[in-house]
Amino acid sequence: MIGITTTVGPVHFEDFSGEQFERLVYAYYWRTQRFDTLEWLGQLGSDAGRDILGVTQSDYGRTETWCIQCANRKSLTYKKASDDMEKACNAATGKPDHFRFVIRSSVSAAMRGKIKKRADELELWDTQILTGVEFEERLRSACESLLRRFCIGEAFPDDPAALRAFIMDTAPANDQEWLAINAQVFDRPAFTTPFSGESSLPAFKQAITDTIEALNTGKYYNRRGDLIRDILPRHKMTDPTIKEGLASIVRHLTRLRRLYDEFIVSGDIRPCECHEDDCPVHMISHKAEETMERERHAVLDEYRLLWAPFDVTIGW
Secondary structure, three states, X not given: OXXXXXXXXXXXXXXXXXXXXXXXXXXXXXXXXXXXXXXXXXXXXXXXXXXXXXXXXXXXXXEEEEEEEEEOOOOOOHHHHHHHHHHHHHOOOOXXXXXXXXXXXXXOHHHHHHHHHHHHHOOOOEEEEXXXXXXXXXXXXXXXXXXXXXXXXXXXXXXXXXXXXXXXXXXXXXXXXXXXXXXXXXXXXHHHOOHHHOOOHHHHHHHHHHHHHHHHHOEEEOOOOOEEEEOOOHHHOOOHHHXXXXXXXXXHXXXXXXXXXXXXXXXXXXXXXXXXXXXXXXXXXHHHHHXXXXXXXXXXXXXXXXXXXXXXXXXX
């Protein structure tokens, strides 16, 4: 039998209204990131350079804000980008920790450089631009079920609360989409900060324990013990290769936690002598640092083998 070659056409974002585009961006971020709150401000008209505003809690109890600006237009001009960043910095909620542009058009390397330079001047250290092509690829890899419902004409709700319920009720279509959601459990300082730069080693250990629990039970909690969302426990994946890969990751995480305890006992990891329970200063031997980094890299590399778009890395 001769196979039939099929092609997937691009999503025509130019056919969407500005509000529809914002809805889809909102749906993508609510599905793929771990937010305590995510507000859709653009629908209210006066957004102060913030179409979408999100709040997260770090593993160390620090509140971080996300500002997501949508631009469904032919091109992103430098003036538009600069004005939006300045508005966000001067908003009543304060300067955001993370700033994102999601636009339908392409952006030249020169324009990216100018915008990044302006972001640095405003001290918006984590600023990224997601073009239409990049956004579509992320939608297809992480939110195929949502994209399918949106593009066949099913209207997304107007109210943010109803829209969140709609997103959560739209079941992921396959294991790969579930892997995109489950990847959130690794997007935290315990897996991104160089071990020698950890500001709270007890919080590091708790984060590893929380990640093991999330993958095993499907319950993903934040540092305060609040349920962030349900994910798919590893034993409910349908692909045997994915099941075994996640089981291997859990074994690596368990080993990582055990090594941490062993290094505490051996003195390779030890607190300073101020005897303050929450003191962030620890002495770490070269052996402990090298071993912990190797184990964390193994965890992240194994997840990347299961889901290619996985972009969590260790580094500043």
